[in-house]
Structures are given as structure tokens and as C-alpha cells.
Amino acid sequence: MATLAFGAVLLTVLVAFLAGRRRLAAQVSGAGDSHSLPDYHGAFVALWAGLPAFVLVLAWLLLQGPLVESLLVASLPAELVEGTSEAQRNLLVAEIKSIAAGQIFGQPEPALVDAAERFLAWRQIASWAMVACAAALALLGLALARSRVAPEFRARQRVERIFFWLMVFCSTVAVVTTLGILLSLLFEAYRFFERVPLFEFLFGLNWEPQMAIRADQVAGQGAFGAIPVFTGTLLVALLAMLVAGPIGLLSAIYLAEYSGRGFRRSVKPILEILAGVPTIVYGIFAVLTVAPALREAGAALGIAVAPNSALAAGAVMGIMILPFISSLSDDAIAAVPQSLRDGSYALGATKAETIVQVLLPAALPGIVGGFLLAASRAIGETMIVVMAAGLIANLTANPLEAVTTVTVQIVTLLIGDTEFDSPKTLAAFALGLVLFLVTLALNVVALRFVQKYREKYE
Known part of the structure; x- marks a missing residue:
């Protein structure tokens, strides 16, 4: 109806x-x-x-x-x-x-x-x-x-005024929604830290949030040291950026400065299609293709590779976030005025020198924005990590072992029949709060970096 x-x-x-x-x-x-x-x-x-x-x-x-x-x-x-x-x-x-x-x-x-x-x-x-x-x-x-x-x-003024207040309303809704999310995370995280010390959560080395659901059930008391979860998140995100960063930036430079217009118009949409592929498809690709290939390559070299590994998840995640870096960097480089290129060539600079010393500094805000968006997407990814990296919180820097991430643990903690005010369930909000603060800090650092190193041209 x-x-x-x-x-x-x-x-x-x-x-x-x-x-x-x-x-x-x-x-x-x-x-x-x-x-x-x-x-x-x-x-x-x-x-x-x-x-x-x-x-x-x-x-x-x-x-x-x-x-x-x-x-x-x-x-x-x-x-x-x-x-x-x-x-x-x-x-x-x-x-x-x-x-x-x-x-x-x-x-x-x-x-x-x-x-x-x-x-x-x-x-x-x-x-x-x-x-x-x-x-x-x-x-x-x-x-x-x-x-x-x-x-x-005066219909035009009235219509523009209506649209102005509509935009104000939408902006207010966005701000209020963000504040609501933050306040809900703070409230539930505060309830969690009433039961679990903050120092233990931030610096503990053991993550086993298993607790008894009923009074007659035998279960552990729970260990909420989140260092293994944070380490796994950073490891997978770092591997993804190591795959997507160089490939995305170099492909953007090639499309903007070396390729022909017809080739660029054909290849760029194909790269951007990768951003629209569902993450479950990437997860299946990681489980059925990348992980077995890594195990076989490791066996041939005499190296033990876990069935679920951070390397498999990070490599496939790097392919997923590649369009964010490539497309945004390409647009930023292509938007640099042609006069800057001509001035560099007139001073005797080569094409490579022009790209490194003129174009990349001028396009820095767009490039940093692309890397930031890709990093945020990698940190917040869940499905690929669940299928390719595993669910076990393992404190390791070895990309060939199984790890887990913050988002995977949030999903794991919020499913099942555990009571909502249990420390096990409330731990998801503490993890969410840390993830929110880390993402906010990442945005602030990127903004400061752009403001400091951006070159302004009239």
C-alpha cells in the first residue's frame, strides 16, 4: 500500500x-x-x-x-x-x-x-x-x-529557497545520524569498559570472548585483549594497500599521460567495474583460486602456508580496492592544467621528471583522497576476510598464517543467542568505537598532509 x-x-x-x-x-x-x-x-x-x-x-x-x-x-x-x-x-x-x-x-x-x-x-x-x-x-x-x-x-527564487532548505535538512540529518552512531557506540562501549578494564582491552594479547550463556553452562570467563584483532586488521589492510597502491597509481599515470584517448576511454570503465563486483564474489575467488594457489606455491618452495591466510585475503582485497586508487588518481592527474606540463617541458624536463616533480605534487589531494578511500574500504571489509583469512585471533606478523579483523569479530560477536548486556556482546561496540576513532584519525592525518604539501596554482 x-x-x-x-x-x-x-x-x-x-x-x-x-x-x-x-x-x-x-x-x-x-x-x-x-x-x-x-x-x-x-x-x-x-x-x-x-x-x-x-x-x-x-x-x-x-x-x-x-x-x-x-x-x-x-x-x-x-x-x-x-x-x-x-x-x-x-x-x-x-x-x-x-x-x-x-x-x-x-x-x-x-x-x-x-x-x-x-x-x-x-x-x-x-x-x-x-x-x-x-x-x-x-x-x-x-x-x-x-x-x-x-x-x-518570483517562482525561481521560491524554488531555489525550497531546495536550499532541503539541502540544509539533509545535511542536518547526516550530522545527527553521525552523532547518534557515535553516542550509541560511546554508551555501549562505556558499559563494556565497566566490566573489562580499558588497559586490558587495548593492550591485552589474548582474544577469547567466550562466556557462559546460561548459569549451568561450562565456558571460559572470556579474554578481551584486542591486540591480535588490531594486528590482523592492520596486516590485511597493509597487504591490500601494497597490492593496490603501486598498481593503481602507476596505472593512473599510464592512462593519464601515456595512453591514447581511445585506450583510456576503453580501459578505465573496465577497471571501475571491479568496484561494483560483490565482495562475496571476491571471497569465493580467494577461497577457490588464490588460497589453493598460494598453498601449492608454498609447498613447492618448502614453505608452510595456512589454508586461510592474511596474504590470500590481502591480495584479493587489493584487487577489490584497485579502482578507488586508479580512478581517483587518474582524474586528479588529468585535471592538472596543461600549462604546467608545457612549462616543465620548456625548461628541459623529461616526461618522467615532469610527472614526478610537477604532476604528482599538483594532483596530490586527489591521489591522497584515493589512497584514503581505499584504505578505509580495506579496513572495513568483512566478507573476504571471513572466507579467506579466518576467524581465529592470531597474534602474528606472518602473512602466511590465519588472522582475523575488527569487522569480522564485530559480526561474530553480534550473532547468536548471547544476552545483549554480556561483555561478549558489548565487546563489539568497543571494537566499533576503536575502528571509528582510527578511521577519523586517518582522515585528519590525510587532511593535514594535503594541506601541508599541496601546491597551489592560479
Whole structure:
């Protein structure tokens, strides 16, 4: 039903745009008789027809579920809800929803079956009411905005003002979302550090977050020394950058300075396709091709290579992040003014000297941005590491052994049936906080580096 509501709003927006243009055309005799172009008048009517209705649909979808569930609980017989906790009432609502969806196991109580029928009826009524209200609000906005269309009406300024506040709103949402993520990480990490000392977490050498789920279960007390996890993350990311960095930068230099235009137009999109390949495909490639090849090569040389190794994960991850470095560096080098090249050649510099001494310093912000984006992508990768590097926290600098990373441990800790306030589960938030701070520090260092070494040209 939400699709129908959004479809009705979009249809009204299209009609409103055409209605605004047509009304202006009917009032003026030529293009010069109106303050703003017809498209601005159409956009003004369309925005007033679409934005309020769109906000209404979003708010309705957010509030419809809780309101219908509260009415559903209030309509249940007293013997079903008296003396029950909130969790028990949530289980009742979930069972009613399952019955309404046709997922019936055993013989449900007649009261729950009746409640499921009421739930379906109320949800249907609410959905149709949403469609009707959204359509009515869109038509009302269309009529009011259309009545303001006139040759002297400053539609362009109004449209630009609306888009300005839309951008302000989107920016505010982005900032608030980031703050919300940070505050949630800080709160949950604080709960973790109440149970586990900060020094032990940051400098401990043993990571075994296994704890008893039930009182009668035999399990370890848990060891939360995260140094092996941090070491594995840095090792895999370093190997990935060692693969992608030189290849990406050199390929960017070749495409921007040595290759022909036709070759560049053909090869660059092919390189960028690598960024769109799902990471699970890279993981399968690492497990089925790269890891066996490394083991066979190691056996031929008399070197022991683990079935899951950091080298296999890092090599495949380097292929995955190669487009980030190559594409951004290529664009940065190609954007350097031709006058700088000509001036360097006029002073007797060779092509290689021009690239090293003129082009790379001038394109440094874009190149550093590409390396930063690739490094962040490598640090945050999960699937390739799970499939190719393993899950065991192993404190080693040997790329031929199995390691794990921060993101893999976060996923591992948050799955299963462990209670949410357990140190094992809360450790995921502590790891996430460290990963967030490391990424932030990486961005700050890169920004300072660019500001210090960037060469400015007029």
C-alpha cells in the first residue's frame, strides 16, 4: 500500500508540474512577459504538491505500526494481558501477526484468531486512509500553489529557497545520524569498559570472548585483549594497500599521460567495474583460486602456508580496492592544467621528471583522497576476510598464517543467542568505537598532509 501512496504522490507531482507550466502559458503572450521561466513555475507547483504529501506518507508509515499494535493490545481480553510484562505482550503481538500472515503452528486460541482478523482489518483501513490523505494533501497543495502562478510571481527564487532548505535538512540529518552512531557506540562501549578494564582491552594479547550463556553452562570467563584483532586488521589492510597502491597509481599515470584517448576511454570503465563486483564474489575467488594457489606455491618452495591466510585475503582485497586508487588518481592527474606540463617541458624536463616533480605534487589531494578511500574500504571489509583469512585471533606478523579483523569479530560477536548486556556482546561496540576513532584519525592525518604539501596554482 505504501507503493500505491508514493505512486499517487508522484503522479500528482507530474500533473502539478504540467499544470503550473500551462497556467503560466495561458497568462503570458511570450517568454519575456514572465519574471521566471515556465519550468520554475511548474517546479514550484510540483514541490508544493509533492513534499507535504511525501512527508505525510513517511510519518504515517512510522506511526501506523505502533498505533495499530497499541489498539490491538487494548482490544485483547483481560485474562490475556493482565499481569504480563512488556516482553510478554510483545510476544502476543508477534504471535497475532504470525496468525494474520498465515503462519499458524498448532491450534491457536480463538481470542488470538479474532485479534488477527481485527489486525488485518485495521491495517487495511489505515493503509487506505494513508493513500486517501496523501492524495488529498497533494491535490490541495497543487491547487494552492497553482493559484499563485502569475507572470510577476518570483517562482525561481521560491524554488531555489525550497531546495536550499532541503539541502540544509539533509545535511542536518547526516550530522545527527553521525552523532547518534557515535553516542550509541560511546554508551555501549562505556558499559563494556565497566566490566573489562580499558588497559586490558587495548593492550591485552589474548582474544577469547567466550562466556557462559546460561548459569549451568561450562565456558571460559572470556579474554578481551584486542591486540591480535588490531594486528590482523592492520596486516590485511597493509597487504591490500601494497597490492593496490603501486598498481593503481602507476596505472593512473599510464592512462593519464601515456595512453591514447581511445585506450583510456576503453580501459578505465573496465577497471571501475571491479568496484561494483560483490565482495562475496571476491571471497569465493580467494577461497577457490588464490588460497589453493598460494598453498601449492608454498609447498613447492618448502614453505608452510595456512589454508586461510592474511596474504590470500590481502591480495584479493587489493584487487577489490584497485579502482578507488586508479580512478581517483587518474582524474586528479588529468585535471592538472596543461600549462604546467608545457612549462616543465620548456625548461628541459623529461616526461618522467615532469610527472614526478610537477604532476604528482599538483594532483596530490586527489591521489591522497584515493589512497584514503581505499584504505578505509580495506579496513572495513568483512566478507573476504571471513572466507579467506579466518576467524581465529592470531597474534602474528606472518602473512602466511590465519588472522582475523575488527569487522569480522564485530559480526561474530553480534550473532547468536548471547544476552545483549554480556561483555561478549558489548565487546563489539568497543571494537566499533576503536575502528571509528582510527578511521577519523586517518582522515585528519590525510587532511593535514594535503594541506601541508599541496601546491597551489592560479
